[in-house]
Amino acid sequence: MYKIGNIYFIAAIAVIGGGLFGFDISSMSAILGTSQFNCYFNQGPHGPPFDDEACSGPDSTVIGGVTAAMPGGSWLGALISGFITDRFGRKTSIQIGACIWLIGSAIVCASQNLGMLGAGRAINGLCVGICSAQVPVYISELAPPSKRGRLVGAQQWAITWGIMILFYISYGTSFVDGPAAFRIPWGIQMVPAVILLIGLMFLPESPRWLARKDRWEEALEVLTLVHGKGDSTAPMVVSEMREIKEQVEFERHNSDVGYLELFKPNMINRTHIGIFVQIWSQLTGMNVMMYYINYVFLMAGLSGNTNLVASSIQYVINVCMTVPALLFVDRWGRRPTLLVGAALMMTWLFANAGLMATYGSYVPGGVDNKAEASWQVTGPASKAVIACTYLFVASYAPTWGPVSWIYPPELYPLRVRGKAVALATSANWAFNFALGWFVPPSFENIQWKTYLIFGMFCLSMFVHVFFMFPETAGKPLEEVTQIFEDPNGIKYVGTPAWKTHVNRQIGLQEERGEMTTSGKRHTSEKISLDEASPER
Incomplete structure (x- = not known):
């Protein structure tokens, strides 16, 4: 079958896997506040379905559980993706995820009750877990260091597009009577x-995974397609094959890799950093804003269509503000981007807490009978709350959003990369699950103090990043390894994180044709497959 080798096209297709997560976020956030949803899944005194007299909808704990079903499934999906990707390949694992999504979405679309809805979302979560873990691995193993950040970060951009597109679809269908209002967007997702399933058929597999499986001819074909423009003797292809050979030889001298490998002395620091960059990305509170933004704006005095339109503005901001990261994150570096993002988000969260505490008041039963919106701010203070919410989104979008996906695949050597990124991503979904269930009761019971909790998380992550997260931008993956361990990989070295900087020479050397995708200077010498394979 014909294969496409343009790295930007490869990334554009692969990151649709991230877009599925964005579709899922909007499939709940835009629908939770509609009367059609609340009437059909009503748990009030008159019961479902279609109770037009008292559509109180599901209570906050149930809403949290249904919302959390997806990240719960994603946690499991991310964990098992490590085994799937090592056995079947990076590309195939993403295709498996796409098939699972179709099954889950069909169940969600046909949901007759909350149990069926939660089950379908959990199945969708399996797909999101697999794709969110393996799409960054797939792209990072094909991309050159100088473009790795923008290409892997495109996953976050796809997420933001997914959120915005399905939100507006859901907004449009909110004017449709009956359950079609939510079944249409759930089917469209x-x-x-x-598109992902079909598009991947025309993309190559990771050459590093092919080499690990002794499929050297295919690995060479992929390198020739992506980096050699059809010339198998291109210097970049030759040197890349040599590097892959060295990696596979090293791996053959070690036993099969399992998750326990990630907790050995020479790997534990990387494991902790990869896990925490994903945990912190959730504890910023951004996905809380995405899932439950309608409750936030209810507290700020917006309701009905006005609430939905105001909510949609943050999705537009999210899409637009992710673009600067794609353009400049490889120049800015990972550390400064994370530090600036944490500081700004902390500022807006504390500002919202102060505004609500000072100018807000408790509303028994909640605004519009929504117990999750049990605190209300009116007047100029409500506009300030809305503004701070938008500024929070604008601070997250170019910082923690894309970098939380870019960073983990850069930390690990080939032999553990698939499982390591799977473990880190599973931590993301574990906390996404917990927060999805925690926030509705939190808004109901401690109101504005919820913002204080997330503000303190942002302060903590700023300190953690400064002291523990090294810079990986522009560095070959082998150079990143040297930050953590000695050349023999025996002991932990630990270069202080604040002494690491962006390697700006890599991009210049690539542009002059002096360097391979791994960062090594190339030669024009041809490499044979017999020499490449360590078993020949």
């Missing part, structure tokens, strides 16, 4: 999975 199957479309990108079909």
